Amino acid sequence: MQETPTAPRPTTLPPSNRPAADPHLPRLALIGNPNSGKTSLFNQLTGLNQKVGNFPGVTVDRKTGMAQLGGQRRAEIIDLPGTYSLYPKSLDEQVIADLLYNPDAADYPDFVVVTVDASNLRRSLLLFSQLADLGLPAILALNMTDLAAERGIQIDLPALERELGVPVVPMNARKGVGVAALRIVMAERLAAPPALRFWEPEGDLLPLVRQIRYYFNLHNDYLALHYAHQFRGLRFLSDDDRAYLLELTEKYKFDSTARQAEETIGRYARINELLLEVVTVTRTEQREPASNKIDKVLTHRVFGYLIFLGILFLLFQAIFAWAQYPMDLIDQGVANFNELLQNNFSGPLVRLLTEGVIAGLGGVLIFIPQIALLFAFLAVLEETGYMARVTFLMDKLMRPFGLSGKSVVPLISGLACAVPAIMGARTIESWKDRMLTIFVTPLMSCSARIPVYTVLVALVVPDESWLGIFNMRGLVLMGLYLLGLVSALVSAFALKKILKARERSYFIMEFPVYRWPRWKNVGLTIVEKVKAFIFQAGKVIVAISVLLWVLASYGPGNRQAQAEAQVQQQAAAQRWPAAETERQVASARLETSYAGTFGHVIEPVIRPLGFDWKVGIALLTSFAAREVFVGTMSTIYSVGQDADLGTVQQKLANEKDINGQPFFTPVRALSLLVFYVFAMQCMSTLAVTYRETKSWRWPLGQLVYMTGLAYAASLLVWQVWG
Known part of the structure; x- marks a missing residue:
């Protein structure tokens, strides 16, 4: 005899009864498989009216737009992370369940727009079939119809x-074809709960499903089944709710995996029946697709790595060779x-403006060409x-080192920035792989290190070619x-040896089709990244440069006056x-300033590395952001030298x-370069590591x-070769 709880727990309402915050502004969610064109469609619909935040309670990016x-x-659009199924495998996919399984959620959509790949409809319809069985009003955006044809x-x-x-709605989201028709469909609110049911729980599942549905006052059997599958990860459930569901699933011996x-x-059986009715293949490809032939070369176990190294080599050569002329123009322009x-x-x-503000600003602007080139290459590859x-x-x-392909x-x-890179690790299902990736990602040289690298490399490495074609500075940078x-x-x-985790992770991914890059998107990426560098890093650099100028221009008591008088006497005596x-x-005034005094305090610690107190000041200030190093050095030497010296x-x-x-001898520059290769000198990286791991143990471990x-490493370089 079926048991039921004495009273339901009224927590959710059917979508049709949910009060809308603004009945005139529909809220819709974009959802689809990775590489189905969802992001292209989001960009087409929203243009520049986008903003990025976090889903409530988690650090997963939440992109919304009007x-x-x-x-x-108008409509508010939520761009959900790409997923193949409603059964989440990562933190990104979990937010979809938290949103779509809780009709009381603040961001619960009025309807969903499901993007599917028309050239691979069978795979794409799996996700749509699950959304359909949830009873969500939907519109099907049939993307990549050109590729299917x-x-x-x-x-x-x-x-x-x-x-x-x-x-x-058939469309080509990359080119904007069909987007106008989709706008009309959305404006008329023509979305409706799908008429077709692909799969429904039945048989011995029904007693479990009906009790869950009754207890939580749910409107759908399939939604109740997902509560049984995923109650451990649904954040909107209380501890009592989870305890109830745990007891219920144990009682009915519910095997989630099976x-x-x-x-x-069952779903694929129903999808196959549907496709037989609506899809016709008029031409069977007799020859092997060109993409497969290209993949055999690009993913070859030998040539694949050589090609990748060649592409990286081209990138670093370009950073010096192609960017040098505009960099010289900017540098000389600031100096003039x-x-x-x-x-x-x-x-x-005037001294504050020239030695502080403009000197610090010059340390930002000079690297715009190199930052633009780096992100241009990465955008084209993507x-x-x-x-x-x-x-x-x-x-x-990666496997032998405890990491996975993800x-x-x-x-x-x-290589671009450690902050979004660490946030990107949330797509890794294995806890061990995710923690290892987060911990070691800051060791990858990000774009913020480029200013440090290029200034020091250009200072001590001759601008010559090896074998007539390879720029020596590019080789050192690589x-x-x-x-x-x-x-x-x-x-x-x-x-990996310390964690001793025995999780096994698997790497499965789908290759997107080869396409010519959309130069408009590449250009927008470059503009956005350069703006972020100027206005985010730039604000920090200029602020620290101004503060440093004050600390380097003034000192405690009358020490600067005494030092100046002593130098004047020596100059008069020696003519x-x-x-x-x-x-x-x-130079004497700088050494007796507040900045110089502080630099002398830390100098004994860094002297074994070949650094003096001036470099020590730059090392400390660059903990705010690595690229601050160049602005600091520019400010310090603007104060301590003849201002007519010109460029950094x-x-x-x-x-x-x-x-x-x-x-700055070659060995001292190499010691400083090696220090910056390994050093954790970015407060933002430490902050995002804490956010992602929810523990101070990991960021403090990174720092130490x-x-x-x-x-x-720096000590070894200086003591052996210095």
Whole structure:
């Protein structure tokens, strides 16, 4: 005899009864498989009216936007993470369950737009079939119809629409074809609960399902079944709810894995029946697709790695060769502007502007060409579909070190910025793989290190070619990036031994089709990343540069005045030239300033690395952000040297040691470069590591380990070759 709880727990209402916050502003969710064109459609619908936040209570990105539907009608669009199924395997996919299984959620959509790949309808309809059985009002966005036509696949759209009972809109989201028709369908709110049911719980599942449905006051058997499958991960359930569901599933001996397999088989059987009615293949491809032939080369166990290294080599050569001319223009322009101001104006405010603000700003603007080139290359690799092949290729390389192929995406993203790269690790199902990836990702040389690398490499490495074609500076820069990759892999291997986790992870991915990059998207990516660099990193750099100028221009008590008087006496006694006297006075004032005093305090710690107190100041300030190093050095040497020296590189090249020799020798520069390859000098990275791991143990571990590694490596370089 079936038992039921004495009273239901009224927590949810059917969508039709849910009060809308704004009945005139529909809220819709975009959902679809990875590589189904969902992101392209979101960009087409929202344009620049986008914002990125977090889903409530989690750190998963939440992209929302406003879409103009026609006339004055608009809609709020939520871009959900890509998924193949409603059974989540990662943190990204879990937010879909939290949203769609809880009609009381603040962001619960009025209807969903499901993007499907018309050229692979069988696979795409699995997700749609689950959404249909939840009873969600839906619109089917049939994307990539051009690719389906090329493959001889013909879809009877009226028949498909009739069978499913929902609007079907054919489109090519990349080119914007069909988007206008979708806007009309959304504006008229033509979305409807699908008429077709693909699979329903029955037999011995019904007693369990009906009790859950009664207790939670649910409107749908299939939704109740998902509560049984996923109650441990649904954040909106209380502890009492989970305890009730645990007791119920144990009572009925509910085997979630076996039931999921049974359901998937049933769904594909129903999908196959549907496709026989609506899909016709008019041409069978006799020859092997060109993409398969290309993949055999790009993912080859030998040539694949060589091609990838060649692409990286091209990138680093370009960063120096192609970016050098615009960088020189920017650097010289900043220097000329500074000189113009100093020749026509005087006073403390002018010195603050030229030696603090403009010097710090110059340390930001000069690297725009290199940042733009880096993100242009990464965007093209992503747009063409090659980045997915790299992920697959690197899986075999990562396995022995305790990482999986999915770790490659965060690691490669780390070449741009460690913050989103670490957040990208949430797609890794295995806890061990995810923690290892988060821990070692900051060892990948990000774009913030480019300013440090390029200034020091250009300072000590001659601008010459090896074998007539390979730029020496590009080779050194590539070596620094490879050193970061090797250190990340070795660190992951060591940490794997410490964690001793026995989880087994699997790497399955779908290759997107090869396509020519959309240059508009590449251009938008470059603009967005450069703007982020200027306005986010730039604000920090300029603020610290101004603060440093104040600390470097003033000192405690009358120490600066005494130091200046002492230099003037020495200059008079030894009859120094006026220029040398002025340089020595500026250097003495800097050394006795607040910044100089603090630098001397930490100098004993860093002297074994070959660094002096000026470099020490830059090391400390760059803990806010690595790229602050260059702005700090520019400000320090603007105060301590003749302001007419010009560019940042010229200022560093003119710096002398106590023996009057160039301070930045090749060995000292290499020691500093190695330090920055390994050092954790980014507060944002530590903050995001804490957010993702929910523990201070991991970010503090990163800080201690990477700082210790940087110190030991730099010490080895200086003590052996210095």
